[in-house]
Amino acid sequence: MIKPIKNIFLLFLIAYLFGNTVKAQQINNSIEPSRILMGEPVVLTFVIEFPDSLRLEMPVFNEQITPKIEILHYGKTDTLQPDDRNKIKIQRIIRITSWEEGFHPVEPFSFRFIAANDTIIAESEPLLLEVEPFLIDEHTDLRDIKTVMAAPVNFREVLPWLLILIAIAAFAYALFYYLKRRKPKISPVTIWEKPDIPAHIAAISSLEKLKAQKLWQQGKIKQYHSELTDILRHYIAKRFAINAMEMTSVEIMSAFTGKPDDKRTEEILWNCLQIADLVKFAKHIPESNENEISMEAAFEFVNLTRFREEPKESKVSKVENDY
Numbered sequence: 001m002i003k004p005i006k007n008i009f010l011l012f013l014i015a016y017l018f019g020n021t022v023k024a025q026q027i028n029n030s031i032e033p034s035r036i037l038m039g040e041p042v043v044l045t046f047v048i049e050f051p052d053s054l055r056l057e058m059p060v061f062n063e064q065i066t067p068k069i070e071i072l073h074y075g076k077t078d079t080l081q082p083d084d085r086n087k088i089k090i091q092r093i094i095r096i097t098s099w100e101e102g103f104h105p106v107e108p109f110s111f112r113f114i115a116a117n118d119t120i121i122a123e124s125e126p127l128l129l130e131v132e133p134f135l136i137d138e139h140t141d142l143r144d145i146k147t148v149m150a151a152p153v154n155f156r157e158v159l160p161w162l163l164i165l166i167a168i169a170a171f172a173y174a175l176f177y178y179l180k181r182r183k184p185k186i187s188p189v190t191i192w193e194k195p196d197i198p199a200h201i202a203a204i205s206s207l208e209k210l211k212a213q214k215l216w217q218q219g220k221i222k223q224y225h226s227e228l229t230d231i232l233r234h235y236i237a238k239r240f241a242i243n244a245m246e247m248t249s250v251e252i253m254s255a256f257t258g259k260p261d262d263k264r265t266e267e268i269l270w271n272c273l274q275i276a277d278l279v280k281f282a283k284h285i286p287e288s289n290e291n292e293i294s295m296e297a298a299f300e301f302v303n304l305t306r307f308r309e310e311p312k313e314s315k316v317s318k319v320e321n322d323y
Contacts, residue, residue, distance in 0.1 A: 025050045025113055029124040031106060037132050038099050041072055044106070046092045046124060049082055050113055054120070057112040061094060068104045069096050069129060101133040192234045199239035200306035206231045207298055216291040224291065225276040228298055232272060235302060249273035259305075268301045 028047040036042055044065075050056060058077070064070045073095040082089035098104055106127040113120040191202045210231065215224035233244040233252070242255045253270055272294050278284035286294075 025054070025111075025120065025122045027111060027122055027124045029109075029127065031127045031129060034128065035130040035132065036097070037134060038101060039097055042096050042098075042129060044094045044096050044127075046094075046109070047080070047089070048092075048111060049087055049089045052086055052088050054113040054115055056088070056090065057114065058092065059109040059111060065096060065106060066104060068100045068102075069098050069106065071096055096129075098129060098131045101131050104129045104131060192238055198307060199235050200302050202238065203231055203235035203302045204299070206234070207295065207302070211295055216288075221285060221291070222279050225279045225294065228294060229273060229276040232269065232298055232301065239305065239307065249277055262304065265301055265304050268297045268304070272297050272301070 026047075026049045030045050032043050032045070034042075048056060061071060061074060071094060075093040075095065078091045078093075080089040080091050106129060108123040108126050111122050111124070113122065191197060191205060194202075207228075210224070210227050215221075215227070230245075233247075236242050236244040236252065236256060240256065240259050242252070242259075244252050244255075247255065249270075252273065253266065256269065257266065275284075275286060275290060275294055279286065
């Protein structure tokens with residue numbers, strides 16, 4: 001007997017708690033004004049108050065509420081000050097209208113309140129919108145709409161366009177003047193591009209300038225070896241007609257082999273290129289004497305491979321040879 005009574009008590013307790021939860025949600029909706037002429041805007045307002053332990057999901061408002069009532073503006077959702085600190089109060093305002101006369105009902109909207117393990121659905125109250133037609137007096141003198149009359153143009157309306165034309169003309173003149181007076185920049189001819197300067201003279205002059213800069217003494221070791229090998233590449237290109245500026249170190253050695261046929265020059269060139277590659281790509285830091293040796297090797301390479309004219313035989317030696 002005790003067990004059935006206990007079950008009945010639990011049922012009443014659950015029903016009581018559920019009833020309080022449902023009553024905890026309040027949805028007040030209104031429509032102002034409820035009586036309009038066709039096309040006049042109407043304010044549809046929803047005020048929802050619910051415990052802060054729930055999460056509210058608004059209904060989806062489409063372009064039309066009913067086939068005879070359309071939404072002009074969806075509005076926004078605002079938060080109001082609730083009477084109870086443990087509740088949340090939200091207001092949503094939507095502007096609607098109707099273009100058909102008659103009585104048009106606004107059906108209830110469903111609002112979902114989501115709790116931890118439950119979902120509660122509450123509906124708003126149904127509303128009614130009355131739409132009246134436009135009444136035209138039969139004795140009213142109806143006339144056609146007048147055609148659009150052209151207003152006279154005044155100086156204030158013309159002034160912005162006049163200023164724009166003046167600005168365009170000034171810009172065009174300034175651009176023409178600039179292009180006319182501008183002189184093309186001519187890149188200075190480098191020592192390697194001067195045909196009257198032999199390759200070894202240009203190389204020695206460039207090496208002397210590089211040596212005077214004392215780059216590696218200032219810690220600019222990578223720049224020092226890069227410029228040193230660039231001088232050698234320019235020299236090889238001008239002296240032996242090898243496109244050394246566009247080649248790797250291995251390609252340069254392959255193209256240089258046998259020009260001239262001297263293993264000493266090949267060894268010097270390879271050592272200079274190899275040290276420079278280690279510095280540029282492997283972040284190698286050579287010793288101070290290695291930097292000086294590279295410079296001395298570059299001078300030696302140029303002197304060994306420079307172009308030398310064959311000495312002309314004197315007339316005396318030629319006569320002696322004839323006898």
